[in-house]
Amino acid sequence: MTAIILDCDPGHDDAIALMLALGSHEVELLGVTTVCGNQTLDKTTANAIRVLDHLGRDDVPVAAGAPRPLVREPHVQARVHGETGLDGPDLPPPAREPVPEHAIDWIAGTLSAQPRPVTLVPTGPLTNVALFLARYPELESKVGRIVLMGGAIGEGNTTPAAEFNIWADPEAAHRVFTSGLDVTMAGLDVTHKALMREQHVERLARAGRAGRLVADLYRFYSQHHRRKYGWDGSPVHDACAVAHVIDDSLLQTVRCGVKVDTGPEPSRGRTYVDRWGSTGWEPNCGVAVDIDSERFLELLVERIGGLG
Ligand code: BDR
Numbered sequence: 001m002t003a004i005i006l007d008c009d010p011g012h013d014d015a016i017a018l019m020l021a022l023g024s025h026e027v028e029l030l031g032v033t034t035v036c037g038n039q040t041l042d043k044t045t046a047n048a049i050r051v052l053d054h055l056g057r058d059d060v061p062v063a064a065g066a067p068r069p070l071v072r073e074p075h076v077q078a079r080v081h082g083e084t085g086l087d088g089p090d091l092p093p094p095a096r097e098p099v100p101e102h103a104i105d106w107i108a109g110t111l112s113a114q115p116r117p118v119t120l121v122p123t124g125p126l127t128n129v130a131l132f133l134a135r136y137p138e139l140e141s142k143v144g145r146i147v148l149m150g151g152a153i154g155e156g157n158t159t160p161a162a163e164f165n166i167w168a169d170p171e172a173a174h175r176v177f178t179s180g181l182d183v184t185m186a187g188l189d190v191t192h193k194a195l196m197r198e199q200h201v202e203r204l205a206r207a208g209r210a211g212r213l214v215a216d217l218y219r220f221y222s223q224h225h226r227r228k229y230g231w232d233g234s235p236v237h238d239a240c241a242v243a244h245v246i247d248d249s250l251l252q253t254v255r256c257g258v259k260v261d262t263g264p265e266p267s268r269g270r271t272y273v274d275r276w277g278s279t280g281w282e283p284n285c286g287v288a289v290d291i292d293s294e295r296f297l298e299l300l301v302e303r304i305g306g307l308g
C-alpha cells in the first residue's frame with residue numbers, strides 16, 4: 001500500500017480524485033492539503049472538507065496551505081468550477097475546521113512520523129510543494145515520489161501554451177521540476193484522452209452516495225467542456241494522477257527533460273517536454289504520453305461506486 005498526501009484545489013476533478021483515493025485499497029490517504037487554485041484557499045479548503053463530510057470521513061485531516069501563488073497574482077477558475085469551486089452538488093457547509101497548522105508544516109510532521117517514504121500527489125498549482133521543499137530540504141528523502149497533474153506536451157487549456165496548474169504558479173512548478181526528486185507528470189496529453197461520459201455517470205448515480213456526488217459534479221463540470229470543446233464528456237484530470245499511483249500500468253510514461261517557462265506571456269507556464277532528446281536536457285520527469293482510457297474509467301466507476 002502506498003502512503004499518499006493529496007495536495008489539491010477542489011475543484012470538481014480534485015473531488016473525484018479524492019474519492020478515488022478513498023475507495024482504493026492500494027493507497028493510504030494520510031491527509032489532504034489545500035492550495036489556492038481553482039478557487040480561493042478558503043473555498044478549496046471548505047470543499048475538501050465538504051466532500052469528506054459527505055462520505056463520513058472526518059478521520060482524514062485537512063490542512064490549508066498557500067493563499068496565493070509564489071510570484072504571480074491569483075487567478076481562480078470560476079468559469080470552469082463555479083463561484084464555490086464545486087458548483088452543482090448541494091453540499092452543506094463544512095462541519096469542521098482544517099487542522100490549525102499550515103499545510104507545509106503538517107506535511108513535514110506527517111512525513112517525519114512515517115517509517116516509509118510518502119508519495120505526494122499534487123493536483124493543483126504547485127505552491128505548497130515548492131514551499132515545503134524550500135522550508136524542509138532535510139525531509140526530501142521522505143518524499144518517495146511526486147505524481148502530479150499538470151502541464152502538457154501539446155497545447156494548453158488556459159493559454160494556447162499552458163495548462164492551468166502550471167500557468168497558475170510557474171515559479172513553484174519550476175522549483176518542483178528542478179528538485180531532483182522522482183517526478184511524474186500527468187498532463188493534458190493523457191487527461192484529454194479519457195473522458196467521463198453519461199454512461200459512466202449513470203452507473204455511478206445508481207451506486208450510492210459517493211457516485212451520486214460524482215454525477216452532480218459531472219452535470220456542472222461537463223457544461224464547460226461541452227461549451228468550450230464541443231465534447232460529449234469531461235476529462236477527470238486529477239483522478240489520472242491518483243490512478244497512476246494505484247496502478248502504474250494505466251499510464252504510459254517516458255522519462256524526459258522538462259522545463260517550465262517562467263518568463264512572460266504568451267508562453268508563461270508552458271511545460272517544454274523534450275520527448276525525443278533533441279536538447280541534451282537531463283531527464284527530470286516521467287511524462288505521461290498515453291492512457292488506457294477504458295480501464296481508467298472502469299477503475300473510477302468501480303472504486304467510487306464501491307464507496308457506497
Ligand atoms: C487542472 O486545472 C484545474 O481546473 C483542474 O482541477 C485540474 O487540476 C486541469 O488543467
Ligand code: CA
Binds near residue numbers: 009038123124
Ligand atoms: Ca485541480
